[in-house]
Amino acid sequence: MKRYMLSLLIGASLFFTNVSSQVAAQNGPLRIEITDGVIEPLPFAVPDFVPASGEAAQVGRDIARVIASDLTGTGLFRELPSSAYISQVRDFAAPVQYADWKAINAQALITGSVSVSGGQVTVQFRVYDVFSDAELGNGLQFSGSASGWRRMAHKVADAVYARITGEGGYFDSRVVFVSESGPKDNRLKRLAIMDYDGANVQYLTDSASIVLAPRFSPSGDRVLYTSYESGSPRIYVLDIGQVQRRVLQQQEGTMSFAPRFAPNGKTVVFSIEKGGNTDIYAMDIASGQTSQLTNAPSIETAPSFSPDGSQIVFESDRSGGQQIYIMPAGGGEARRISFGQGRYGTPVWSPRGDMIAFTKQNQGRFYIGVMRTDGSEERLLTASFLDEGPTWAPNGRVIMFARETQGAQGRSSLYSVDITGRNLKPVPTPDGASDPDWSPLQN
Amino acid sequence: MQTGAKISGAVHVGLILVVLFAGSFESDPLPFEMASATVVSAEEYAALVSGEKQPEVSETPEAPAEAEQPAAAPEEPPAEPEPEPEVAEAEPEPEPEPTPAPEVAPAPVEPQVRPQPDKPDVVEAPVEQPEETAAPKAERIAPEIVETPPPDAKPDEVKQAEVVPDEGAATPQEPKEETAPKEATDRIEPEQKPNLALAPQQSVRPSVRPTRPAPVETAAAPEARETPEPKPVEKPVEKPAEKPKPVQEAKTEPKPEPKPEAKPVDTSSAVNDALAEALGGEKSASPAPSGPPLTSGEKDALRIAVQRCWNVGSLSSEALKTTVVVNVTMSQDGRPDTGTIRMVSSSGGTGGSAQQAFEAARRAIIRCGASGFDLPADKYAQWREIEMTFNPERMRIR
Numbered sequence: 095m096k097r098y099m100l101s102l103l104i105g106a107s108l109f110f111t112n113v114s115s116q117v118a119a120q121n122g123p124l125r126i127e128i129t130d131g132v133i134e135p136l137p138f139a140v141p142d143f144v145p146a147s148g149e150a151a152q153v154g155r156d157i158a159r160v161i162a163s164d165l166t167g168t169g170l171f172r173e174l175p176s177s178a179y180i181s182q183v184r185d186f187a188a189p190v191q192y193a194d195w196k197a198i199n200a201q202a203l204i205t206g207s208v209s210v211s212g213g214q215v216t217v218q219f220r221v222y223d224v225f226s227d228a229e230l231g232n233g234l235q236f237s238g239s240a241s242g243w244r245r246m247a248h249k250v251a252d253a254v255y256a257r258i259t260g261e262g263g264y265f266d267s268r269v270v271f272v273s274e275s276g277p278k279d280n281r282l283k284r285l286a287i288m289d290y291d292g293a294n295v296q297y298l299t300d301s302a303s304i305v306l307a308p309r310f311s312p313s314g315d316r317v318l319y320t321s322y323e324s325g326s327p328r329i330y331v332l333d334i335g336q337v338q339r340r341v342l343q344q345q346e347g348t349m350s351f352a353p354r355f356a357p358n359g360k361t362v363v364f365s366i367e368k369g370g371n372t373d374i375y376a377m378d379i380a381s382g383q384t385s386q387l388t389n390a391p392s393i394e395t396a397p398s399f400s401p402d403g404s405q406i407v408f409e410s411d412r413s414g415g416q417q418i419y420i421m422p423a424g425g426g427e428a429r430r431i432s433f434g435q436g437r438y439g440t441p442v443w444s445p446r447g448d449m450i451a452f453t454k455q456n457q458g459r460f461y462i463g464v465m466r467t468d469g470s471e472e473r474l475l476t477a478s479f480l481d482e483g484p485t486w487a488p489n490g491r492v493i494m495f496a497r498e499t500q501g502a503q504g505r506s507s508l509y510s511v512d513i514t515g516r517n518l519k520p521v522p523t524p525d526g527a528s529d530p531d532w533s534p535l536q537n
Numbered sequence: 538m539q540t541g542a543k544i545s546g547a548v549h550v551g552l553i554l555v556v557l558f559a560g561s562f563e564s565d566p567l568p569f570e571m572a573s574a575t576v577v578s579a580e581e582y583a584a585l586v587s588g589e590k591q592p593e594v595s596e597t598p599e600a601p602a603e604a605e606q607p608a609a610a611p612e613e614p615p616a617e618p619e620p621e622p623e624v625a626e627a628e629p630e631p632e633p634e635p636t637p638a639p640e641v642a643p644a645p646v647e648p649q650v651r652p653q654p655d656k657p658d659v660v661e662a663p664v665e666q667p668e669e670t671a672a673p674k675a676e677r678i679a680p681e682i683v684e685t686p687p688p689d690a691k692p693d694e695v696k697q698a699e700v701v702p703d704e705g706a707a708t709p710q711e712p713k714e715e716t717a718p719k720e721a722t723d724r725i726e727p728e729q730k731p732n733l734a735l736a737p738q739q740s741v742r743p744s745v746r747p748t749r750p751a752p753v754e755t756a757a758a759p760e761a762r763e764t765p766e767p768k769p770v771e772k773p774v775e776k777p778a779e780k781p782k783p784v785q786e787a788k789t790e791p792k793p794e795p796k797p798e799a800k801p802v803d804t805s806s807a808v809n810d811a812l813a814e815a816l817g818g819e820k821s822a823s824p825a826p827s828g829p830p831l832t833s834g835e836k837d838a839l840r841i842a843v844q845r846c847w848n849v850g851s852l853s854s855e856a857l858k859t860t861v862v863v864n865v866t867m868s869q870d871g872r873p874d875t876g877t878i879r880m881v882s883s884s885g886g887t888g889g890s891a892q893q894a895f896e897a898a899r900r901a902i903i904r905c906g907a908s909g910f911d912l913p914a915d916k917y918a919q920w921r922e923i924e925m926t927f928n929p930e931r932m933r934i935r
């Protein structure tokens with residue numbers, strides 16, 4: 095009997111091992127393909143930064159608020175209110191209670207500490223991918239003057255943005271623009287500069303003369319602009335830090351305008367109107383040597399370099415209507431890239447190099463749009479009575495422009511929009527504003 | 538010894554087989570035997586006895602129909618449906634008081650509901666009706682069931698005879714059958730149609746069935762049509778069909794799962810092939826033994842569940858050009874083991890963007906898997922390891 099039982103047991107065990115081996119043998123991974131997702135703001139939490147001392151408490155709160163504002167302002171993130179927090183962060187070094195943050199669906203968590211000593215502010219922060227129970231990247235630390243705490247907050251937000259999205263941020267940047275006040279028929283204009291979010295406005299010129307089209311240098315330390323100070327439009331270079339300016343060399347009897355730096359920061363391209371004809375020229379700032387890039391009886395203006403400095407995009411009416419063309423940086427044959435209905439102008443090459451933003455006018459309305467550098471995939475992002483003057487954020491994801499309302503009391507103000515066409519929103523300025531130019535990220 | 542061992546082994550195997558399959562075999566023979574035995578003995582006697590009077594029956598139904606029209610069916614309703622139909626009737630009665638329909642309804646409803654399985658044999662229905670009308674004649678049968686009270690039991694006995702063929706229950710089970718079948722019918726009706734609007738419909742259906750035999754008689758049909766009109770005619774037909782369904786559904790709620798499996802057999806086989814190809818030729822020969830692969834519906838459910846949490850809104854345009862393949866090991870409760878989520882490969886975009894694309898994919902798996910994906914537990918071997926390809930091509934900004 096024992097043998098029978100034994101044989102039975104052996105047979106049974108063989109049977110089951112056979113089955114289990116078959117199961118194991120068949121265990122290839124199940125494969126599925128995900129092609130549809132959702133596009134919605136990513137929920138995040140940024141508790142007040144933990145102060146190292148009592149005097150740092152307010153700074154810790156302010157920094158957290160600026161970070162939240164930066165991220166929320168992109169339209170890509172959504173802040174969870176502190177009232178929803180289950181656990182509080184009172185120790186920057188303490189382990190994160192992931193479960194508490196998962197419970198409120200905080201997908202990203204930003205914690206930090208701030209200390210103030212001797213007029214210096216030091217900020218440390220960490221970013222967590224809550225649902226992965228892991229930190230995104232390593233902690234970072236910034237130090238600066240107490241008055242520059244907003245910049246440190248912007249830098250933290252830039253780092254968070256980059257770690258989550260995979261592309262650079264644009265928060266630690268500035269915008270130069272023309273501040274406008276007074277009625278339309280007697281408008282006073284002066285140059286102003288501010289943080290990208292409208293904070294820290296400073297005026298660079300007075301309102302004595304009309305100023306136009308300020309443009310940052312690639313390093314963000316200088317601004318080119320056009321002024322009627324001498325009675326006719328001339329181009330000036332302004333050093334922002336020292337608020338010193340000088341006029342570019344100019345031929346007598348000509349008008350020069352629409353200047354823009356080359357990516358190397360040493361060359362300027364601009365338009366010269368001479369004898370009723372306008373063409374594009376380039377000038378070496380140091381030597382003042384000028385070369386003509388276009389030579390046509392039509393109007394060529396609004397030049398903008400590609401990021402690599404090899405090409406220039408500009409507008410021309412050589413075909414009858416105003417259209418967008420691209421030519422080599424040294425001049426030469428230009429190819430037209432805009433073919434839609436209406437007129438195209440003020441092209442600006444994206445800092446990423448893949449797109450060109452423009453102003454389009456068609457049937458009495460103005461549009462801000464983008465297209466690929468070959469003219470394909472044209473996409474209009476805005477439409478209104480008057481939208482013009484697009485400028486790119488440093489990461490090439492957002493465009494700022496000026497929008498003017500209709501009528502004698504019409505007022506010009508700044509707006510920003512994502513290149514997807516989403517997240518259109520006004521940029522706060524103390525007065526009217528036009529002609530914005532977005533700086534690169536600050537160092 | 539060897540022969541003894543072989544014999545014992547064979548016997549044991551046989552015993553195992555018997556143990557494994559005995560349950561299904563045993564259940565079948567029992568009902569068959571019961572059915573054959575009872576049907577032959579009890580009913581035929583009654584049928585033979587009443588069969589002689591069937592011609593009379595054809596005339597009798599006309600009589601009750603006429604009696605019903607003037608709403609003069611006092612004798613039949615009280616005698617037959619005292620307990621069962623009263624509930625259904627009580628509801629409709631207050632609403633359509635003027636209409637004689639409720640009165641008509643109760644009498645035919647009960648007998649008809651029970652013979653429903655006999656529907657194919659329309660001819661038989663009239664045969665049964667005479668039994669009811671022949672309730673006084675049932676006294677002849679009474680001697681068999683004498684035990685129960687003679688007046689009230691008469692209708693019950695008739696019902697039992699009808700039920701018997703269905704379940705094959707023995708005659709001694711008569712008292713049990715009375716309660717059991719009645720309760721079942723009562724429960725079914727309120728579950729599906731508790732509302733007032735449904736109650737009148739139920740009362741209508743008895744009128745309809747009399748209409749079926751009516752075409753033969755031609756007298757009852759026009760009458761029934763006058764009161765309830767076409768609606769009741771259609772509804773009662775649908776109701777009997779629907780009623781049995783809910784009963785099954787309620788009982789077999791878990792069963793719907795196996796059903797989809799059976800349906801997409803074709804696709805599952807296709808999936809099998811695809812899996813075999815994907816796995817390579819080495820072990821492709823052994824996909825079946827561990828159970829069927831996930832059906833396309835089950836895979837779609839998983840795909841949709843992950844998509845719900847795959848948020849690409851915060852991804853850079855470079856990351857949106859990056860397709861990542863992510864491998865995850867699942868626990869048996871349908872939750873992903875977050876520690877096992879890894880990027881198998883990526884294509885398109887840049888190296889840096891692949892990390893963000895992977896993180897978005899990981900968040901999707903973890904977030905929507907936190908409460909467990911709805912995966913068939915019996916196919917765990919099939920989805921213990923999952924390889925998901927996140928292709929953002931359709932989500933890319935154009």
